[in-house]
Amino acid sequence: MKRPLANTLAYALFAAAVAATGFGLKNPYYFQVLTFIGINTLLAVSLNLLTGYAGQISLGHAAFFGIGAYASGIFSTHFGISPWLSGPAALVLAGIVAYLVGLPTLKLTGYYLAMGTLGFGMIVSVILNNWSAVTGGSSGLYGIKGLTILGVNLSQGRNGFFLIWLLVIATFFLCGRLVDSRVGRALRAIHYSEQAARSVGVDTAGVKLSVFVLSAVIAALAGVFFAHSVGFISPGSFNFLMSVRLVAMVVIGGMASIWGALLGASLLTILPELLQAVAEYEMATYGLILILVMIFFPEGLVMGIRSAYEHARNVGKRAHPEP
Amino acid sequence: MNTHETSENGPILSLEKVSKAFGGVQAVRDVSFAVERGRIHAVIGPNGAGKTTLFNLVTGVYTPDAGRIVFKGRPIAGVPVHALVALGMGRTFQNVELFSGMSVLENVLVGRHCRTKAGFWGAVLKPASVRDEEGSARSFALSMLDFVGMAHAAERRAGDLPFGWQRMCEIARALAGEPELLLLDEPAAGLNASETRELASLILKIRDLGVTVLLVEHDMSLTMEISDRIAVLDQGALLAIGAPREIQADQRVIAAYLGA
Numbered sequence: 001m002k003r004p005l006a007n008t009l010a011y012a013l014f015a016a017a018v019a020a021t022g023f024g025l026k027n028p029y030y031f032q033v034l035t036f037i038g039i040n041t042l043l044a045v046s047l048n049l050l051t052g053y054a055g056q057i058s059l060g061h062a063a064f065f066g067i068g069a070y071a072s073g074i075f076s077t078h079f080g081i082s083p084w085l086s087g088p089a090a091l092v093l094a095g096i097v098a099y100l101v102g103l104p105t106l107k108l109t110g111y112y113l114a115m116g117t118l119g120f121g122m123i124v125s126v127i128l129n130n131w132s133a134v135t136g137g138s139s140g141l142y143g144i145k146g147l148t149i150l151g152v153n154l155s156q157g158r159n160g161f162f163l164i165w166l167l168v169i170a171t172f173f174l175c176g177r178l179v180d181s182r183v184g185r186a187l188r189a190i191h192y193s194e195q196a197a198r199s200v201g202v203d204t205a206g207v208k209l210s211v212f213v214l215s216a217v218i219a220a221l222a223g224v225f226f227a228h229s230v231g232f233i234s235p236g237s238f239n240f241l242m243s244v245r246l247v248a249m250v251v252i253g254g255m256a257s258i259w260g261a262l263l264g265a266s267l268l269t270i271l272p273e274l275l276q277a278v279a280e281y282e283m284a285t286y287g288l289i290l291i292l293v294m295i296f297f298p299e300g301l302v303m304g305i306r307s308a309y310e311h312a313r314n315v316g317k318r319a320h321p322e323p
Numbered sequence: 324m325n326t327h328e329t330s331e332n333g334p335i336l337s338l339e340k341v342s343k344a345f346g347g348v349q350a351v352r353d354v355s356f357a358v359e360r361g362r363i364h365a366v367i368g369p370n371g372a373g374k375t376t377l378f379n380l381v382t383g384v385y386t387p388d389a390g391r392i393v394f395k396g397r398p399i400a401g402v403p404v405h406a407l408v409a410l411g412m413g414r415t416f417q418n419v420e421l422f423s424g425m426s427v428l429e430n431v432l433v434g435r436h437c438r439t440k441a442g443f444w445g446a447v448l449k450p451a452s453v454r455d456e457e458g459s460a461r462s463f464a465l466s467m468l469d470f471v472g473m474a475h476a477a478e479r480r481a482g483d484l485p486f487g488w489q490r491m492c493e494i495a496r497a498l499a500g501e502p503e504l505l506l507l508d509e510p511a512a513g514l515n516a517s518e519t520r521e522l523a524s525l526i527l528k529i530r531d532l533g534v535t536v537l538l539v540e541h542d543m544s545l546t547m548e549i550s551d552r553i554a555v556l557d558q559g560a561l562l563a564i565g566a567p568r569e570i571q572a573d574q575r576v577i578a579a580y581l582g583a
Contacts, residue, residue: 182432182445183443185432185433186433188422196421197422200437200499202405
């Protein structure tokens with residue numbers, strides 16, 4: 001059993017890389033980009049639990065990101081509640097919404113589930129845009145307080161970077177443990193054959209609902225951090241486009257892989273920064289990348305790179321036969 | 324018929340005047356029979372006789388239009404499929420439905436799902452009780468793989484195995500749930516002659532564990548060889564029921580099979 005050791009090593013290396021980056025960097029722009037990568041990674045991991053492992057497609061995942069951000073933003077600005085309380089309240093709210101939405105929609109499968117979640121995403125988007133008295137409408141919600149402890153702001157700059165990546169590492173750890181457990185095996189079994197999973201005693205409806213709620217709560221966590229980090233949110237960050245972007249992150253990085261989610265989120269956060277000149281063509285660019293990845297790396301970039309590496313190693317072995 | 328048998332003494336499964344139609348087609352009509360504990364029962368019949376429908380009725384996938392099915396003394400109407408498994412009913416599929424991307428051992432571990440308890444927090448926190456449970460689930464799963472002769476393939480990806488091996492692994496997965504009644508849907512389909520012989524001896528071994536076996540089968544030689552009792556379906560109705568020798572001598576069965 002070498003896998004747990006390799007996993008621990010990977011986590012340790014990753015944590016060390018995060019620490020080194022955090023202490024080494026000075027440029028605030030880099031911190032901002034890396035913080036966004038952290039937020040997107042959290043979102044990609046949450047969607048990956050649902051889509052990559054359990055095989056349930058969601059085209060409305062940005063809605064839970066929005067519910068987290070708006071609920072915590074509204075509670076803290078309109079009611080003056082501390083972000084340390086409004087945040088958890090937002091997570092609970094997102095969990096309840098996910099439960100109520102998941103109850104009927106998770107009876108659907110495949111394209112129908114995608115359509116159902118798409119509809120849910122649209123509804124949330126419409127509410128954020130039009131319930132102006134509470135959400136600020138299309139001009140957004142301003143002046144959201146930062147997460148502070150004793151006057152130190154933990155949600156911006158270097159502190160923000162550390163906080164979000166700490167959340168990412170914690171979520172990686174949580175998902176890693178979950179996937180390699182009784183519940184995780186049931187999740188993956190549902191992906192391959194829901195009928196067979198049911199026939200060996202898995203309460204498939206219950207497992208799907210639980211992972212949907214968990215996934216929504218993690219997405220809402222990203223939303224809470226986003227709202228208090230940036231201080232300003234508008235419906236545009238949580239629309240259908242964002243849901244598609246999240247699906248693209250998961251597919252490009254690789255389904256059912258924690259590191260794939262990290263890679264996909266990083267690429268799709270950095271690319272728009274690099275391609276600001278062609279920002280109008282963002283969707284077209286995603287489409288093209290998705291097509292290319294599907295053609296050349298149908299299992300995602302992480303698996304693609306791994307099999308390319310193994311292929312190269314085997315070729316190397318053949319070229320240098322043992323004496 | 325006495326419907327208040329205790330679950331220990333009466334038949335493990337009984338069908339009472341069960342009927343099921345799809346549109347205008349009466350797939351199963353008025354079928355009644357009982358499955359005694361500790362035996363190998365077979366349901367045979369020509370193509371389109373209603374065997375698969377009957378199988379899906381017993382496993383709770385379909386609900387009968389009329390009549391009822393009683394498992395261990397309780398009617399199964401309204402009991403979800405996964406709860407039937409927890410009650411002690413295991414099954415395999417005609418076309419083998421393994422979780423193809425998971426290892427063989429993981430497949431069998433999923434079969435252990437209904438006999439284990441660890442939930443979300445158990446998975447994340449991994450207290451000693453969960454580690455113990457996981458350990459004993461693993462050794463139980465391995466012992467089931469060993470029982471069907473597939474322990475050597477435990478770490479392989481299930482979808483990569485040859486078809487015959489996949490079928491054995493699927494049986495191991497069903498056994499991991501410790502069923503009292505094991506339902507096999509055409510277990511010999513797609514197997515070659517030597518694999519079918521291995522299957523026959525495996526089914527006998529399963530019965531010797533004390534597990535009741537109900538198989539729906541097309542392959543006559545297999546059923547005649549291992550079954551204690553055979554029910555013959557024809558055009559959705561029960562044509563005959565009895566020991567293999569009686570069935571082989573039954574003129575109506577011969578006629579149905581030869582199409583005379």
